[in-house]
Structure formats: C-alpha cells, structure tokens
Amino acid sequence: MSTEDLPKPSGPAGGWGSLRSITRIFGHAGTEAAALDTLRRQNKPGGFMCMSCAWPKPANYHPFEFCENGAKMTLWELTSHRCGPEFLADHTVTELREWKDHDLEKEGRLTAPMRYDAVTDRYLEVSWEEAFADIAGTLNRLDPDSVVFYASGHAGLEASYLYALFARLYGTNNLPQSSNMCHETTSVGLKKVIGSPVGTIVWEDLEQTDLLMFFGQNPGTNSPRFLHPMKALKDRGGHIISFNPMREQGLVSFVDPQNPADMLTGRETTLSDQYHQVRAGGDVGALMGLCKAVIEADDAALAEGSARVIDAAFLEEHTTGFDDFAAVVRETPWADIQTASGLTEAALREAADLYMSTDKVIAAYGMGLTQQAHGWLNVAMLTNLMLMRGNIGRTGAGITPVRGHSNVQGQRTVGIAEKADLVPMDKLRDLFGFEPPQKDGMHIVDAVEGLAEGRVKAMISLGGNLVRAVPDRDLMERHWPQQELTVSVATKLNRSHLFPGKTAYILPCLSRAEEDIQATGNQAVSVEDSFAMIHGSCGHRTPASDRLKSELAIVAGLANATLPPNPKVTWDEWTADYGRVRDLIEATYPDDFRAFNARMNQPGGFHRNIAAHRREWETESGRAEFTKPERLDSLDFGDRPGRYRLVTVRSNDQFNTTIYGYSDRFRGIEGTRDVVLMCEADIAEAGLRRDQPVTMICDFEDGVDRRLSGMRVIPYDLPRGTIVSYFPECNVLIPIGHHDKLSKTPASKSIPVRLEPA
Structure with a gap:
C-alpha cells in the first residue's frame, strides 16, 4: 500500500475549509441568523468570552476574534432546537x-x-x-x-x-x-519545579519569541486561535518545532481566514520547520535527547574555552540540582534514547541545534505530555530543557500549558x-x-x-x-x-x-x-x-x-x-x-484580584500575580529545580508482542465530549468515529487489512475485561506500535487506576491494548 492510499486532510488549517465547517454546523444546529451578531462580539471587551478553549484574548483584537472551534461551540449552544x-x-x-x-x-x-x-x-x-x-x-x-x-x-x-x-x-x-x-499534571508538576502551577508567559512574549516548540499539543483542533501568533512568528522569520506522534494539520500548514489575500490565493503558511513523530509515551526520551545534545555542546565549549551554551549565570542565581541532572544525562546512551523516543539521534540533534541557536524560546504543551502514567516527568523534563538556557521568566521565553476548557x-x-x-x-x-x-x-x-x-x-x-x-x-x-x-x-x-x-x-x-x-x-x-x-x-x-x-x-x-x-x-x-x-x-x-471590578473589562484582561513570570520561585528550595530522571518513558507498562500504545484524540468536529458531527477533515476521516488508526507496517505484521473490523481490548492484567468492538482499521502515518482512536469512546478501555503517579490525571495518551479481528 502506497502513501497515496493513506487518509489525507482536506486542506490546511484555517482557510475555506474552516468557513465551510462553521457553515455546516450553523445549518445542522438550526441556529438563527441573529446568532452571527453574537460571533461579532465574541472575545472582545463588552462582549462574551468564548465557551470553548481557554486561549487568551489579545488587547489588539481582530474584527472576528474567534476560531473555527469557538464558532462551532457558540452556534451549537445557540441552536433554535x-x-x-x-x-x-x-x-x-x-x-x-x-x-x-x-x-x-x-x-x-x-x-x-x-x-x-x-x-x-x-x-x-x-x-x-x-x-x-x-x-x-x-x-x-x-x-x-x-x-x-x-x-x-x-x-x-x-x-x-x-x-x-x-x-x-x-x-x-x-x-x-x-x-x-x-492538566492536573501541570498544576502538580510545574508547582513542584518552578513554584507556579500555571504557565509563565503573557501575550507580549508570543509577539517577541523566536522559536515555538510544541509537545503533544494540536492547535488546529484544540486551540485554533493559536494559529495566528504561529503565523506571525513565521512571517517575522521565526521557527517552529513540533513533537507529536501524529502529523496534525494545525502544526503543518495554515491559511489565515482573517487575511483576504491568503483566502483569495490559497497561500499557505508552512508552520513546523521540523516535525518529529515521537512514540506514544516516548517524550521523556525525546527531551532527554535534546538535553543531552545541549550538555554535550556545552561540555565541548568549556573544553575549547568558547562561549557557554547553557546560561551559567541564570543557573547559578536561580536554579538547583543541575549538576546531578547533567550527570544522569551524560551517562544515558544515545541508543537507549533512540529506542525510548522512536526518534534518531540525528533528528534530536537537529532540533537541539535550532534550540541552541535561538535566544528566545517558548515551549507549548498539551495533554500529550500530561495524560501519561509519568506525565509529571514529561513536564519536569521539559522544564529542565527550558531552564538550561534561561528560557523561563524573561521576555519572549517561557513555558505554556495550553488549557482546554474556557x-x-x-x-x-x-x-x-x-x-x-x-x-x-x-x-x-x-x-x-x-x-x-x-x-x-x-x-x-x-x-x-x-x-x-x-x-x-x-x-x-x-x-x-x-x-x-x-x-x-x-x-x-x-x-x-x-x-x-x-x-x-x-x-x-x-x-x-x-x-x-x-x-x-x-x-x-x-x-x-x-x-x-x-x-x-x-x-x-x-x-x-x-x-x-x-x-x-x-x-x-x-x-x-x-x-x-x-x-x-x-x-x-x-x-x-x-x-x-x-x-x-x-x-x-x-x-x-x-x-x-x-x-x-x-x-x-x-x-x-486587586481592583477586580474596576479592571475586569480591561482589553486583553489583567494578569494575575504569577511569581515564576518574574523569576521568583515559590518552591521548597526557593529556586527553580532540575529533576533527575530515573526512566526514559512515561509508561506504567512494557512492550510485548501484540501490545500497542493507544492514544486517544479529539476530532475536528468536537469539543471535549460534545460531538458536533462526523467530519474529521484534518485527518481525512469522514462519516464515522469507529476507527483505529495504525501504521501500515503494524497492520501487515498483525495480519490485518484496511477496513477490517477489530475489537480493541485493554491489555492491563487486573482481571477486568474492557473492550471496544466494531472498530475499523485505517492505515495512517504513525510510529510503530502507536495506534490512535477517539475520545470519549475509548474511555471504556482505560482502568481508573491508569493515571499519572503524582497528579492522578488519567493516562489517556498511552493505553496498553491488543487487537482482535472480528
């Protein structure tokens, strides 16, 4: 089977596809035309704030300050039914x-x-x-x-x-x-290492950053208004690196619906300069590889007497635990990192080179990091990477978990x-x-x-x-x-x-x-x-x-x-x-909340008192803390023949458990949600075929039979051993005890399953 046979997105994120999708929901929900005036007020001072995701509302807003997902939520809620x-x-x-x-x-x-x-x-x-x-x-x-x-x-x-x-x-x-x-993993994990349970950036940082790094976050489906600052970054010569098992269209290309020239010509902005399809549960290994490349480069600079790669002054003044962390990184073989992450040493070095050559970096992440059995370690390792070059608590740099509900x-x-x-x-x-x-x-x-x-x-x-x-x-x-x-x-x-x-x-x-x-x-x-x-x-x-x-x-x-x-x-x-x-x-x-009533309608909002944004660390040590990793994956199970790592995802046509329809245009899946996406090599090795009905069976050995039948196999561009299907349908497969070890966040991004032909 050639790659030509794989499902393909119907087009880039944004563009006419976005407008058609909004129009379809408008008709499907029976929404009155007057609701369109509500969209005009959405996410603007004096209007109402979107009921969908928690993406920020800029002070200098667009004429239409809503995205496809936000418009769908509004039209779905304002139905005439x-x-x-x-x-x-x-x-x-x-x-x-x-x-x-x-x-x-x-x-x-x-x-x-x-x-x-x-x-x-x-x-x-x-x-x-x-x-x-x-x-x-x-x-x-x-x-x-x-x-x-x-x-x-x-x-x-x-x-x-x-x-x-x-x-x-x-x-x-x-x-x-x-x-x-x-995101409880964020609340626990970030609080532990930087003293603040939320992200450290504000809108101005997005406008001044030079590099965005994405880990387990899909802006096209989950926070489409993020696509505008991503495009602005690329327009001013900045870069984007993405780590995600699936190639998500919102990290690949974008046509700006707010730009008449782009809409008329179909001109796409290529978003990710590098796209690394990490194995499900392999982010600790990938982050270890990035950190290892940085430390090796810094060691070489010290030996040569050239400028340091790490921000030594920042580490001395603001952090603790770097030496112990660096010792573990130096001792970890590249072969183990490659196995855990599913990425090559060359690919990880390529990403690290761009990170090291860029002064102001923002790391954005989503539930791909938090919904793991050791998700707290994912968050800690990402923080380690950002701390090494002082990329937390200064202009144009920081760490930002992207929240889901408004x-x-x-x-x-x-x-x-x-x-x-x-x-x-x-x-x-x-x-x-x-x-x-x-x-x-x-x-x-x-x-x-x-x-x-x-x-x-x-x-x-x-x-x-x-x-x-x-x-x-x-x-x-x-x-x-x-x-x-x-x-x-x-x-x-x-x-x-x-x-x-x-x-x-x-x-x-x-x-x-x-x-x-x-x-x-x-x-x-x-x-x-x-x-x-x-x-x-x-x-x-x-x-x-x-x-x-x-x-x-x-x-x-x-x-x-x-x-x-x-x-x-x-x-x-x-x-x-x-x-x-x-x-x-x-x-x-x-x-x-000083002067709350007086400030609540301030354009762009008013900022809470986030200590880490000012490089004040409300941790036990009073400093930002490096974490010494004891493993290279975020799983609570091992590999074995016939066992896959299931990742649950949302479609382009849903918000959380709300299903607007059956069109996942970004993944080329239409008319159904009863699918399991697998790479062609895994399909062949399992003796399966395209469109074959299968039952997914939870492969935890706890004496409970959890299964989801009537699923259809679809070949897809994925790493070996990683399969994908939809939330919330797949919740039936997840044991309540399969969760992050510190926060108890369900580990929905790596579920051990096996497949049984129908």
Missing part, C-alpha cells in the same frame, strides 16, 4: 441510552428543571422551588464527606467561588474539577480544589464566620473509586458530562445510578443524565452568550485564560427559555435551601449583584 419537557416525556431514559452522544445534544437546549421519575422511567418537569427543596432535603440527610461537588471548567469565576463556598459551608472539600482529567484554570484560582492547602481557609473563616473543613477532599479518581465502593452517595455536577468523560465507563455506568442523589447543571441533554441516581435532577442554565438579568440588571461574569489573564464577559442574546437560571443563581438557590442562615452569607444579595461576589473574590485573593 429545544429539548423541552414534551420531548423528555415522549422518551424513556432506557430508550435514550441507545442514542448517540451527537444526537442527544442535537435535540437542543434544555428549557425547564426536570426530575427523574423511576416509575415511568422519564424526566418530568418540576418547579425550581421543588427542585431546590428536594435536593436540600437529601443533602441534609447525607454525610458531607459522601457528597462530591464536581465542576466542569465552564462556569465563571463568580459562580465558581460561590460553589466552592457552598461545598465548604456544607462541610466538605470534595471539589474535583475537570483539570483532574487533563475557565478550567480560573476555577482553581478561586477555590474549586480538593486540596485544603490550596485555599486560604483563614480568609474564608474571617469573611463568613465558620470553620472551613481542613481534610483534603476527593480527586475525581478518588470519587470514581468511591462510587464503586459505595462511599460516594451523591454527585452535584456544575456542568460537564462526567459519566462519559472519565475512564472505566462501564464501571461508571454501573455504579452512578446507585447514588442517593445526582444533580446536573447543564444546557443540553447528555449521556450522564441517562444514568440517574435514586433522586436525580437536571437543572438547565443560561449560556454565557445569553443575557443574565438579575435585580440590578444584566450581569457580567469573568474567566481566566491560559496565560492567567482575567477577562469580563457579558451576554446579549435572549435566553433560550424564560425558565432558565444562571449558574450562579442555581448555586445560590441550592445553597440557600440547604444551609442554615448565616448573617455573613447573603446568597440573595450576591445573586442580585455579581459585583459583590467579585468583591469577595478580591478580599479572599487580594494579590491576584
């Missing part, structure tokens, strides 16, 4: 379990609060007052430690702050969040955290006159294990589709309905709603793009982006139903019904005026 009480009365929950995820959401916006009725197996309409009172009654019968308050990463800072306050007033720190499943980082900032020491409990005590719980709460992995063991009795979900999003899907679907209470705050129907607890509610909320009218008028909310910039957001669309409440109003309503009166806790006043909540946030986190 309605999933009202009539629809839910016409369909049993058992029947709806047979529907596809895409079809459930396509029914449209939820319009009224609903309670599950086990007798009829249907959701029935209730009043908000009934819902709040019934939920409160159940909560007050339960041990607070048996209740989990989950947040998806969407709700604004104001609702998130009150949600965390509600949980702690109730008596628990069980506040897991969607970062537990994606406020996933901000929710952590304002208190949605299961670890008690991450929250200023003394401030909460003084502000609200209560004794906050001091015991750490449950991580999402703990919560799933608690479900299986019967320790978790209730789950409140502020957004999200948790049953579908977490590993061990069969375990989740089996145990989720055994809870005493399940509550979901949502805009649309999703699979989690189809596994109701003994008492179960769906509470429909406003979209961020919609007006949020309270006693003092239309309310603004705020979010934090990946660069730790805070932005105001104000919706202008007419709500999908007059029975919807804002996320903040729902949180306050639940808390008001559940908790005893407290003169310092004024839920009604906070609901009437969100500015009062921002005052509370400022009082709780004064360094980060």
